[in-house]
Amino acid sequence: MISNESVATLTEELGERLKQARLNQDLTQAELAKRVGVTRKMV
Structure with missing residues (x-):
């Protein structure tokens, strides 16, 4: 299972x-x- 920290890191990188x-x-x-x-807010 992916951790919340990993999700945050991936989101930031994306x-x-x-x-x-x-x-x-x-x-x-x-x-x-x-x-x-x-x-624009969604971008």
């Missing part, structure tokens, strides 16, 4: 990877959210 991918495409959070059909 967030950083998504941020870097977004920045590499010169997208704001709002622009990315619009493209994928979610709110």
Whole structure:
């Protein structure tokens, strides 16, 4: 079973990877959210 600490670490790493991918495409959070059909807060 995966620990809460592991989940937190994975979540943080995923967030950083998504941020870097977004920045590499010169997208704001709002622009990315619009493209994928979610709110900016979800991004």
